[in-house]
Amino acid sequence: MTSKRSVALVVVTSALLGWVVPAPAAHADNRRLNNSVAANVYTIQRQAGCTTDLTVNPQLQLAAQWHTNDVLNNRSLDGDLGSDGSTVAIRAANAGYQGNVAETVAINPALAISGIEILNQWYYRSDYMAIMSNCAFTNIGVWSENSLDRTVVVAVYGEPA
Template identity: 55%
Template sequence: MTPTMTTRRRALILSSLLAVAAGTVAMPTAHADNKRLNSSVFGNIYTAQKQNGCPTDPRLDGRLVDAAQRQTLDLLNNHDINGDIGTDGSTPQDRAQAAGFAGQVAETVAINQSLAINGIDILGQWWWDPPSRAAMQDCSHTAIGVWSENSLDRSVVVAVYGTPA
């Protein structure tokens, strides 16, 4: 073999090995921990209720967090829906009851067509929308659930507000 053939052959073998290795090595995926964002959204709801003179502090309710998570994931993965009704026809009340919450609920949804969403984006969507602001400030909503998720082209935050039975 000539030196050029050996170099070419080595390059071909090396590129083949790299292609095989690239196909078998898992590429890292980003998974955001939105705990801080969710806590911030809850804090904004708490503040909105306090500004409205609510005498009782709202509390996080795991059942409503589950209901919020269900709708958040549905909205994140189904771009043809943008509100309270799930792809299965479920309402916020249906999802809360399925999670074990017996009281009445309301829901707010914030969606950005981007990788990220922040508290300013969320408040901008909820504070200036009269029904959303009313849900945030309703003193009977003492049980709260918040969930958020992100994908490359969509970020979703859902808050579920409950009046315990």
């Protein structure tokens, strides 16, 4: 109850004194999208005959997050290389993952992207399809971020050492 009174007091005081209180920044929660990408990759692996499970790995997710933010904020980037010249292997190792890795990147010039749009970008690229259907990749990390005119999704796939 005290915190509600404190917030009300700040709002009233701000209004009376003409202060501008910034609204909390909106930050999209893309967990459902990220999880659906992992689920779709799992389905592609099953269709390819894979019998192993695909598990989300926090280290690969961190590597995916780093690259997603890099691509979102550096418009000259459109693929696997980072603005610092880093590769997916370097980012995964820096995140603490040991093993063979690969990545797929989707960029949409809009505020949002759907799972269908992601798969349309990845499914029909033979190099990306080879990555997604590789049964050796039993770990995955997916991250996505949005800006008003660009959405980036990165999936990092791992084969544990």
